[in-house]
Amino acid sequence: MPARLSIVDLSDIEARKQDISRQLLEAATGSGFFYVTGHGISKEEVEEQFANGRRFIDLHEATKAPTKFVPDLFMGWRGRQDTNAAVGNDSWEQYLVGVNDHYMDAHNLWQPERILPGFRTSALAFAAKANAVAASILSCFEEALKLPAGFFQEHLDLQASDARTLFGWNYYPAPKPGSGQARQLRLLPHADTDVITLLFQRPGEPGLEILPGKDADAHAADDPSGKDATRLNGAWTGGLPRGIWTRMDPLEGAITVNIGNMLMRLSDGLLLSTYHRVRAPLPEEQPADRNTMVLFVHGRGHAVMQGPRKVYPAQTVAEMIAANGNGYEKVKQDKEWQQQAMTFLPHTSSRPAAIEAV
Numbered sequence: 001m002p003a004r005l006s007i008v009d010l011s012d013i014e015a016r017k018q019d020i021s022r023q024l025l026e027a028a029t030g031s032g033f034f035y036v037t038g039h040g041i042s043k044e045e046v047e048e049q050f051a052n053g054r055r056f057i058d059l060h061e062a063t064k065a066p067t068k069f070v071p072d073l074f075m076g077w078r079g080r081q082d083t084n085a086a087v088g089n090d091s092w093e094q095y096l097v098g099v100n101d102h103y104m105d106a107h108n109l110w111q112p113e114r115i116l117p118g119f120r121t122s123a124l125a126f127a128a129k130a131n132a133v134a135a136s137i138l139s140c141f142e143e144a145l146k147l148p149a150g151f152f153q154e155h156l157d158l159q160a161s162d163a164r165t166l167f168g169w170n171y172y173p174a175p176k177p178g179s180g181q182a183r184q185l186r187l188l189p190h191a192d193t194d195v196i197t198l199l200f201q202r203p204g205e206p207g208l209e210i211l212p213g214k215d216a217d218a219h220a221a222d223d224p225s226g227k228d229a230t231r232l233n234g235a236w237t238g239g240l241p242r243g244i245w246t247r248m249d250p251l252e253g254a255i256t257v258n259i260g261n262m263l264m265r266l267s268d269g270l271l272l273s274t275y276h277r278v279r280a281p282l283p284e285e286q287p288a289d290r291n292t293m294v295l296f297v298h299g300r301g302h303a304v305m306q307g308p309r310k311v312y313p314a315q316t317v318a319e320m321i322a323a324n325g326n327g328y329e330k331v332k333q334d335k336e337w338q339q340q341a342m343t344f345l346p347h348t349s350s351r352p353a354a355i356e357a358v
């Protein structure tokens, strides 16, 4: 099996469901990360939404401050001061919105219309489109995972009063010349807490890397601090080299998809939530900004994320978010780990031999 990252074409998913389900399952049981094309979201829509998010990021700090992050909900704005406290450097800023207006309004986490006209409508419309892509990917997994038919449709309902799915923007400014940031990470290694993540990356702004063979379970079980990233489990890596940070670069027209801890639990460990990180541009790369958009598919707060074989403890979506936020929250108090993890060695980063359709 060659070392490769998989691309799955989702076009005509209703007519080709069986075929696509097989391909998705093969892609997902490998490294836990794959690309999808034929998803029906145009390049223009994606760029428009990047621009929408940038309108927020470019606001004055004092204007953004009232929409500050609420940890239990995992919604709101984290400025570079906050991400500095969370991950140990100041090269990252994030704004996450709930697809559920109820939580957002209760905490005043939207900017007023007069400051960002049309922002909310545009963001929610895009999040709903992305969620539809997520829902069709997940419906392909139901049968294979022996979950009741319609399980995801029920739990991913964005209109539900306890819907906890998040959409948002990550902004990593270009490293300042001479700052040494080229040898730093922009985001620490972590595994996502959600069901699946849809990540929109822009060509020309690389940095995402995955660690095949190191999943959230291996992290939690044998290395709670996560300090030793080389401790791995024995899981299948889809032919990618085990324990080597592998570049998951932006791919024109594709959405990057990864399995989160909730789907790992729902699948009783068949699908793995793989460790990933974001590094700053290398000295030989363009010292560009990095802009990404994420859909963290969580589903409804009361949904129990446990598979039919009950391999993992029964915990609800709300409990899992409150306990762990996203994975990087877990290590934020550990200064020694931060220092160790932030130092980036370029030779630890490798390109996959191929990116190809399964």
Ligand SMILES: O=C(O)CCC(=O)C(=O)O
Pocket (backbone or CB within 6 Å): 170, 187, 192, 199, 208, 276, 278, 292, 294, 326
């Ligand atoms: O911005 C990226 O490329 C990755 C973001 C990520 O992993 C996260 O927000 O969980």
Ligand SMILES: [Fe+2]
Pocket (backbone or CB within 6 Å): 190, 191, 192, 276
């Ligand atoms: Fe992540």
